[in-house]
């Protein structure tokens with residue numbers, strides 16, 4: 001199989017579409033078993049820092065949102081429609097896990113991010129975010145919630161909710177929500193402004209347009225910035241955000257970075273620090289959809305500037321800092337999934353400044369990219385946000 005793949009690669013240009021390559025592979029070989037393997041054919045892609053291989057690892061998924069590696073190299077994968085599955089290290093897609101809570105799966109809502117607990121090896125706990133429908137008289141409302149459960153084979157047990165965004169809103173938009181463990185064991189949750197409630201991002205009596213920080217059991221850390229401020233919700237870490245679908249801890253500074261969708265224009269990366277106001281919707285580099293000014297401009301005293309921005313928008317989704325040993329030339333670079341531009345963005349840092357941007361896979365995949373995760377093997381795994389979602393594995397060539 002390897003010999004055949006290599007032979008085909010020598011015959012084909014680097015930008016060859018996977019489907020064409022798969023077909024060519026099936027024509028070259030006669031064995032049906034090898035034809036079935038053709039979905040894992042490898043695409044060779046040039047980058048400014050060496051060539052990479054892009055392999056289709058898994059198919060048969062729908063609108064994947066989050067992914068987290070289990071210790072054995074298999075992956076927990078969320079589908080926005082409200083399913084969580086385990087995909088094996090070789091790409092075999094498992095049946096949906098049982099035991100999820102009720103989920104509002106409409107518009108941008110559904111089952112969203114998933115992470116392992118820091119003590120997963122002993123506790124078997126996983127944490128996940130989702131759009132939570134209201135109960136009783138509030139059944140037409142929803143908001144982002146986070147629960148943990150223990151993973152037992154194909155079952156989620158001991159389901160426990162640790163956070164529920166307040167207030168609930170009748171909306172299918174802007175749920176956030178990435179989950180990131182801080183080095184001190186607290187959990188950051190990024191939360192959207194719910195679109196229709198954007199002004200609430202500037203007030204501290206609600207969780208809309210905020211980053212919140214909680215302890216693993218859902219309690220409020222005593223050193224959260226607003227715990228002693230009357231009239232504020234104590235979970236709040238930072239505010240003035242729009243819709244953050246990306247977040248990661250910078251491995252050098254150990255500080256949280258968040259990525260958020262701007263309106264029309266003005267996607268942002270922010271260095272997300274306690275008590276700071278990131279400006280939305282008072283300052284922005286974007287405008288209303290179809291045109292029209294939002295807020296007061298791009299700068300204002302007391303409001304933070306993004307560390308990096310995209311005008312026009314690329315629709316920033318999940319991102320990571322690369323810390324593995326397989327791509328030494330990408331060490332501590334940011335890799336960021338773009339939905340609208342359908343590219344993997346590589347950002348090079350000098351300290352806390354972005355000094356270079358490269359857009360990878362700009363033409364080769366042609367799919368909305370939702371998230372990017374580093375595997376325990378140091379390889380990079382990309383998931384697409386499509387009705388027929390895939391998981392791609394990136395390795396050096």
Ligand SMILES: [Ca+2]
Nearest residue numbers: 268278279280
């Ligand atoms: Ca901002």
